[in-house]
Amino acid sequence: MSHSSFRSDDGPSDDSCSPFREPRRSARPSYLKCRHCGLEFSLDAPGTRHRNHCPHCLWSVHLDDTPGDRASLCRGGMEPIAVSVDPRGEWHVLHRCGTCHTIHLNRVAGDDDERALLALAVRPLTRVPFPV
Numbered sequence: 555m556s557h558s559s560f561r562s563d564d565g566p567s568d569d570s571c572s573p574f575r576e577p578r579r580s581a582r583p584s585y586l587k588c589r590h591c592g593l594e595f596s597l598d599a600p601g602t603r604h605r606n607h608c609p610h611c612l613w614s615v616h617l618d619d620t621p622g623d624r625a626s627l628c629r630g631g632m633e634p635i636a637v638s639v640d641p642r643g644e645w646h647v648l649h650r651c652g653t654c655h656t657i658h659l660n661r662v663a664g665d666d667d668e669r670a671l672l673a674l675a676v677r678p679l680t681r682v683p684f685p686v
């Protein structure tokens with residue numbers, strides 16, 4: 555059974571508020587605490603407008619349906635599983651949600667940990683499934 559009416563669970567009933575206002579726009583946090591390693595990091599990062607992964611361990615949280623929209627209700631932890639490079643030479647991190655298994659591609663930020671990125675990039679080479 556699903557209710558489509560708008561309800562707020564975070565306080566006493568406030569009938570004076572319009573249900574059509576956007577509740578989270580002004581309250582968007584500028585810092586996130588990494589669930590994986592505990593680091594607190596700024597969402598304002600060099601090289602990207604939509605940082606959503608930890609610059610230290612590269613883990614992310616499933617917040618977006620499309621980058622930056624914060625529209626997903628999943629909130630699952632997203633594991634960095636691979637690095638991809640686009641034709642312009644820009645690196646992206648692939649994240650897979652541990653809850654719903656969605657995969658997202660996120661551009662790396664200028665202050666992402668370089669060793670973590672390299673470790674992720676060479677990970678398949680450390681476990682080659684055939685003799686070389």
Ligand SMILES: [Zn+2]
Pocket residue numbers: 588589590591592593608609610611612613
């Ligand atoms: Zn982290």
Ligand SMILES: [Zn+2]
Pocket residue numbers: 616628629630651652653654655656
């Ligand atoms: Zn998810």
